[in-house]
Amino acid sequence: MQYFEKPTSPFQKALDRIPLLGDILRQPLGAIGFVIVLMFFISAIFAPLIAPYDYARQDIPNRMEGPSAKYWLGTDNLGRDLFSRLVYGSRIAFETALPSVGIALTVGMLLGLIAGYVGGWLDNIIVVLMDTLQAFPSIMLSLAILALLGPSLINVIIVIGLTWMPNYARVVRAQTLSIREKAYVEAERSLGATDRRLLLSHILPNVIASPLIMAAMDLPWVITFEAGLSFLGLGVRPPTPSWGAILSEGFDHIFETPWPILWSGLTLALITLGFTLFGEALRDVLDPRLSGTRGL
């Protein structure tokens, strides 16, 4: 806590004007995370402008080459430009991660609100169902479902949404339970407020912070999870350049060229790091009480 006037630079003043982001950028690690995340966002949105080649363009005579002036990060086993594929890969990463976390967040929050607010047998049923979904390591659950549904982008999104959803339901349920008993909710109820009003204008605004922070912190894990599924051949189909697919093709040719594994692996590690640093800074700013409790 600062009890004295600190010298303010123009940069500091600029930070003061942006409410949430300013606080995040003030933390060095949060700022690094933000820059990394921003970089990947930009490369996802402007992929066609950034990538020097089409991601499916093959240059067989120059296959499995190392970094050069022509191919900055080298080429894969079909002579496709690795840099272009990684840039387009960030699109796939966001296209799966954002909707799947969105599904997990909305469905989980809805179930958590219902379970916590209504209580009774409905609560018990929801809790047991969530326990059942969490009785498998998530990768096993996804493998089993995807094996039957068949690999595709939509199926991956559904499966990830389903496996991540119980966490959100649990957290929202627990918070709803405690807020439901608060005096101001009781008071409102005794004044004749409807369930709808209580849920939407009193309970929801009070429980929404935690699941939103969770969503921000889950994004990188969902991205690596999708890449893992694609690595196993259960994610998006070739020639779509998912990072996991690049990793998997690299694994098939591991004795011939290290570059596909090296670059896609580093990309995955970097985006996870960026999101984690950013998510932690966001958590510390939004809810200082949670700081350090999750350890992640």
Place this chain on the structure above:
Amino acid sequence: MLVYIVKRILMTLLVLLLVVVFLTLLVHIVPGDPVTMILGPRATPSLIAQMRSAMDLDKPIYVQIGHFLWNILHGSLGVDATTGMPITTLIGDSLPQTLILALSSLLLAILLGVPIGMYSATHTNSLPDRILTIVSISLTTTPSYVAGLFLLLIFAVDLHALPAMGLGRAGDTLDYLKHLILPSVALAITWIGYLGRLVRTSLLEVLNETYVRASRAAGVSERLIRYRYALKNALIPTVAILGVGLGSLMGGAVFIEIIFTRPGMGLLIYDAIQTRNYPLVRAGVFVVAVLFVLANFIADLVYTYLDPRIQLNKRKA
């Protein structure tokens, strides 16, 4: 306490029953027939009928579930659809490999992660602490399959320093251990970073508690306070997380076993999925779920034993 344990056991059994229902339903919900998938499009109708009956698929769902449960109670998990071998034999061969891998990774994570966290917590904001924090975060954010592939690339493909595939020669313990190094390090990496951060945070919290300050004021040596009084309480959250850890390591083992071709549960289930070997998938995933639930249950009990302040039956309220 006893009431709680009985309640937990009943709840666990209910969850496991639902797992079986879920796994059985899964094959019916989705389009496509597993039998034609296994036998191929040119299978004769009589062969298909025979296979359907062998896999129980010609019976109503509740009979299938009942049959599966009845078999479990009699120590059987059914018969593998492609080889005709009892599934218990297949799992009996694979499960120890996965457990050895997961436990050795966990051990590695504890041996490296706990000291890292202790050092960081007792040297807060020093340069080594900052470096260790960044290293821990980076380790936490490296997916196990990326770590596995990088280790494979460096130590097996490039340096030829360590073997990369399989379990090594049968009966040769040293060779077996050599084959275990890369996979268990790859699987442990995330957890080394994770435990490092967790121990740092909880030790810092405990070091600020009144009893620690009181001991300090009473002149107890800092060494005694840190390693005798504080560490014991600081490790409680770590123990709680280890149950989850074992489960998540078993999940991560899927990737590691595929990358290092280790014949464990992950590879078994993955191969079964590839060949649509539905009975093996169901039994395999069921066994993993049982272990997963069991690990969490034991971690909960250990947790209460270590920290009597937690009252289990009141925790849910």
